[in-house]
Amino acid sequence: MASIIPEESTSFVGRRTELGQIGRQLTEHRLITLTGPGGVGKTRIALRAARAAAPRFPDGVCWADLWPLDGEGLLLATVCDAVGLADHTARTPVAALCEWLVDKRLLLVLDSCEHLVDACRDLLGDLLTAAPHLRVLVTSRQPLELAGEAITEIGPLPCTGDNDALTLFTDRAGAADPGLRFTDPLHAAAAEVICRRLEGIPLALELAGAQLANSSVERIAERLTSRFDALDGDRPMRLPRHRTLRCAIGWSHELCTPLERLLWARLSVFRGTFDEESAGAVCAGGPLTEQGVRTALAGLAVKSVVTREGSRYRMLDTLREYGRLWLGELDEVSDLSDRHAAHFVAFGRRAERGWLGPEQVSWYGRVADAHVDLCTALDHLLVTDPERAQELCAAVGFFWSCCGHLHEARDYLARALDAHQGPSRARTRALWALGVAVLLQGDLPSADSLGLACTRAARAGEDTEAVLQAAYLVGLTHLMAGRPMSAHTVVDQILGPPPGAPFDSAGRLRCHLVRIFALTALGRLAEARAEATALRRGCVQRGEHWTRSYTDYQLSLISLFQGRPEESADHARAMLAGKQDIGDKFGIALGLDLLAAAVAAQGDGAAAARVYGSGQAIWRTVGHPQRGTPELRAVREECERRARAAIGDEAYAEAFRQASEERPGTSLPRILAGDL
Numbered sequence: 001m002a003s004i005i006p007e008e009s010t011s012f013v014g015r016r017t018e019l020g021q022i023g024r025q026l027t028e029h030r031l032i033t034l035t036g037p038g039g040v041g042k043t044r045i046a047l048r049a050a051r052a053a054a055p056r057f058p059d060g061v062c063w064a065d066l067w068p069l070d071g072e073g074l075l076l077a078t079v080c081d082a083v084g085l086a087d088h089t090a091r092t093p094v095a096a097l098c099e100w101l102v103d104k105r106l107l108l109v110l111d112s113c114e115h116l117v118d119a120c121r122d123l124l125g126d127l128l129t130a131a132p133h134l135r136v137l138v139t140s141r142q143p144l145e146l147a148g149e150a151i152t153e154i155g156p157l158p159c160t161g162d163n164d165a166l167t168l169f170t171d172r173a174g175a176a177d178p179g180l181r182f183t184d185p186l187h188a189a190a191a192e193v194i195c196r197r198l199e200g201i202p203l204a205l206e207l208a209g210a211q212l213a214n215s216s217v218e219r220i221a222e223r224l225t226s227r228f229d230a231l232d233g234d235r236p237m238r239l240p241r242h243r244t245l246r247c248a249i250g251w252s253h254e255l256c257t258p259l260e261r262l263l264w265a266r267l268s269v270f271r272g273t274f275d276e277e278s279a280g281a282v283c284a285g286g287p288l289t290e291q292g293v294r295t296a297l298a299g300l301a302v303k304s305v306v307t308r309e310g311s312r313y314r315m316l317d318t319l320r321e322y323g324r325l326w327l328g329e330l331d332e333v334s335d336l337s338d339r340h341a342a343h344f345v346a347f348g349r350r351a352e353r354g355w356l357g358p359e360q361v362s363w364y365g366r367v368a369d370a371h372v373d374l375c376t377a378l379d380h381l382l383v384t385d386p387e388r389a390q391e392l393c394a395a396v397g398f399f400w401s402c403c404g405h406l407h408e409a410r411d412y413l414a415r416a417l418d419a420h421q422g423p424s425r426a427r428t429r430a431l432w433a434l435g436v437a438v439l440l441q442g443d444l445p446s447a448d449s450l451g452l453a454c455t456r457a458a459r460a461g462e463d464t465e466a467v468l469q470a471a472y473l474v475g476l477t478h479l480m481a482g483r484p485m486s487a488h489t490v491v492d493q494i495l496g497p498p499p500g501a502p503f504d505s506a507g508r509l510r511c512h513l514v515r516i517f518a519l520t521a522l523g524r525l526a527e528a529r530a531e532a533t534a535l536r537r538g539c540v541q542r543g544e545h546w547t548r549s550y551t552d553y554q555l556s557l558i559s560l561f562q563g564r565p566e567e568s569a570d571h572a573r574a575m576l577a578g579k580q581d582i583g584d585k586f587g588i589a590l591g592l593d594l595l596a597a598a599v600a601a602q603g604d605g606a607a608a609a610r611v612y613g614s615g616q617a618i619w620r621t622v623g624h625p626q627r628g629t630p631e632l633r634a635v636r637e638e639c640e641r642r643a644r645a646a647i648g649d650e651a652y653a654e655a656f657r658q659a660s661e662e663r664p665g666t667s668l669p670r671i672l673a674g675d676l
Contacts (some may be wrong), residue, residue: 004082005050005063005109009307011171014157014164015045021152022049026056026107026135029150030128033138036154038318039203039245042139043111045154050109050137057135059106060663067112067317068272068372072119073379077408079123083108084664086404086585089623090441093407094123096623098130105133112317114141121146156200159192165200166191172209173217176302190221197224203318204248210304211255224251249322252303261326262288263296264305268323269336272372273312281343282336312369337380344370344377345388348395355398356506358543364582367399378412386419391426397433401440402546403583404622409437428457428466435473439480440586447477468494468507475514484521491515503538509547516554520561521631529558549578549587556594560635565601572598573672580668588668589618593632597639599676605646606655607676608639613659614667621664 022045025032034042054061064082069075076093080086083106087096108127113120121144124136128146138144143151157165169191194217198204211220253261266283267274279297280290288296297313300306306313315323327333347370354363367374374396381389393413400409413434417427435450451474458466471494478487491511502512512535519528532551539548556571572595579587592615600608644652659667670676 005047005054005061006065008044008047010175012044012048013168013171015041015048018045018152018154019049019052022137023052025150025152026053026137029148030134031124031136031138031144031146031149033140033143033149033151034154035140035143035151037141037201037245038321039201039316040154040156041202042154044202046109046111046137046139050107053107057105057107059104061107061109063109063111065111066116066120069116070271070376070379072116074372074375074408075116075119075123077405079108079110081404084621085623086406086621087623088406088440088442088586090438090443091623094126098126100620100623101127101131101134103133104131107135107137109137109139111139113138113144117142117144120144157202157205159195159200163192163195165195165198165205168202169195169205169209172206172304173212176210176212190217193221194224197221198248199244201245201248203316204245206304207248207252210302211252213302215255224248245318246322249319252305253322253326256303256305257296257299259288259292260296260299260303260305262286262330263293264300264319264323265326265330266323266332266336267300267306267315268320268327269340270315270373271376273309273314273369274373275312275369278343278347278370278373279313281346282339285339338384340373341377341380341384341388344374345381345392345395348374348392351399352395352506355546356503356509356542356544360543361545361581364399364403367396368403368583371405375408375412378416382412382415382419386416387422387424387426389416390420390424390430394426394429394433397430398436401433401437402586404585406437406441410434410441413437423457423461425461425463425466428454428461428463429469431457432466432469432473435477439473439477444477444481447473447480451477465505465507468505468511472507472510472514475511475518479514479517479521484518487514488518488522491518502535503542509535509544513547513550516551520554520558525558525561528554529562532558545578545581546584549575549582549584549591552578553587553590553594556591556598557631557635560594560597560601565598568598568601569595573674576668577672580672585618585664586622588665589615589622590632592618592671593636593639595671596643597635600639600642600646603642603646604676605643605652608643609647609652609655610659610667611671611676612639612643613656614662614671616656616660617662617664617667 022032034046036042050061050063062082064079066075066078069078076097080093080097083100085097085100087093089096110120117140120138124144124146127134128136143149157168159165194208195205198208208220253264256264263283267279269282276294276297280293284290284293297306301308301313305319306315327336351363351367354360378389378392381392393416397409397413400406413430417430417434420427431450431454435447435454438450439447451470454466454470454473458470471490475487475490478484478490491514495511495515502509516528516532516535519531532554536548536551536555539551552571552575556568556575559568559571572591576588576591576595579591592611596608596612596615599611
């Protein structure tokens with residue numbers, strides 16, 4: 001697994017004392033929690049501390065953002081994503097995670113735990129017990145209260161002495177107004193007033209600095225003084241820091257235009273990052289047109305209410321909470337939740353249509369980016385409209401099943417099917433998607449049962465595409481169970497003679513793929529090669545990657561059986577490239593096993609051992625000890641036999657061990673480049 005630490009988009013100021021203390025705590029303690037009020041800079045300090053500590057952790061630093069989560073439902077999935085675990089088994093997620101971490105020497109960072117304190121306490125209790133070399137760094141507004149927890153309290157930046165608060169403010173002010181010079185005594189004095197009024201709270205200083213795009217530093221200082229004097233009255237006591245931040249946010253809110261304030265409130269319905277298209281679809285309405293959304297979004301970005309992350313936007317949780325309060329005041333919470341869910345149902349439909357075509361890879365990325373909000377929409381629909389929840393689950397379930405979200409796919413699909421029992425097109429598709437998910441988890445009996453149920457429902461509903469999808473599920477289940485003749489019979493009956501154009505629909509295309517797998521397993525290699533070559537050509541012409549990668553898989557296997565190891569290796573690399581594009585770890589593991597066999601067949605035992613070991617590292621991330629169709633077992637055994645014969649048992653074992661202990665995926669670019 002790689003060290004995945006978010007990039008810092010702005011300069012970092014001060015905090016030498018805190019960073020030194022955290023560095024020492026990471027040596028002496030296994031759980032360190034950075035506490036402090038919202039907006040004080042806990043996340044930025046954690047980023048710096050994690051990056052500085054990274055060389056001490058051979059298995060990397062893994063960062064999990066918890067701020068988008070609304071409740072504990074996605075906590076385990078988020079942590080699994082962070083550590084690179086894409087479990088394909090039917091085990092409980094916590095058991096899979098504990099087993100994955102048991103021998104790891106890594107630093108896990110959980111950012112923004114305050115709304116999940118109880119769930120995080122329970123999870124970390126299990127993980128720290130199971131994984132003796134694990135270190136955890138947490139940011140939270142309150143401690144977790146776990147035994148052995150070391151706490152570092154994060155306060156505001158100092159406004160005296162080194163005056164880091166002034167340094168931060170002037171830096172952000174310069175970004176908003178590059179012509180501003182604080183050498184002017186009036187500017188400098190006004191800046192110091194701002195820092196003192198805002199008590200050195202970094203988020204408040206960021207918001208104030210952003211206002212300089214449309215105001216002067218003296219005017220901002222004057223407004224802040226008037227606002228805080230009015231709040232303080234004749235009281236000698238200072239406002240508590242959380243009230244100081246709330247007042248600063250409220251002041252920034254007042255300086256927004258009316259449409260910017262409306263958009264701020266409506267954007268709070270998004271739990272994760274969002275793009276401009278989604279913002280327009282969900283938030284436009286009334287006085288806020290779609291063009292008005294674009295204009296207001298640009299204004300909120302200038303004012304640092306939202307930040308850009310590539311083509312997407314993020315709102316800090318503290319600012320989202322404020323927007324949510326205003327959404328309640330506007331009495332729009334229910335309406336916006338409905339619109340948010342409707343948008344993601346439409347998103348799911350477009351993703352399903354886009355799967356078969358040149359935008360397939362892009363859709364895999366978009367579904368991954370929207371994961372938290374798709375789950376939020378599903379949670380809402382399970383209560384308000386279970387049939388549409390079935391539709392959305394079915395639309396994104398195949399994407400999730402291919403890319404490491406099998407547990408969420410199975411859970412949401414099962415809940416949606418339980419919530420609405422009536423026959424419908426959506427229910428039939430959901431049965432199919434659930435069948436694929438349980439099959440990939442190795443649950444063949446459940447896959448058999450769901451395949452039959454899906455077939456009956458599809459025929460009863462006279463849904464041609466659903467009949468094809470059901471045949472794909474039934475045929476694939478037969479293949480995984482070692483029944484290739486049954487698989488061939490099922491898809492041949494559906495495809496007919498002649499089998500028809502494979503690219504008429506996604507279901508028909510997948511049935512053609514099952515037919516090729518069955519022909520290979522039955523030893524009808526010439527037929528399998530001809531059909532796989534033709535299908536691959538069609539995929540290339542249309543820019544389709546998922547099916548193409550599996551035709552490369554079959555062509556690699558066929559070439560190996562026919563004594564063409566060089567050709568087999570070329571197809572295995574092509575498969576790996578396609579699977580890397582869509583993030584399919586299961587497919588990458590299969591491809592590495594085939595490439596190792598092809599390399600061994602060419603007589604390079606050392607390279608075969610290294611590639612085979614790299615594949616083993618990936619297999620561990622999916623939780624299976626090498627899976628696939630049964631004919632692969634003999635291929636793997638022959639690969640190992642040839643490699644051991646070429647270089648000897650001891651050399652093979654050492655090369656395999658070194659590769660298998662690398663961080664999963666780190667060797668893949670080298671392998672794809674031919675550097676074995």
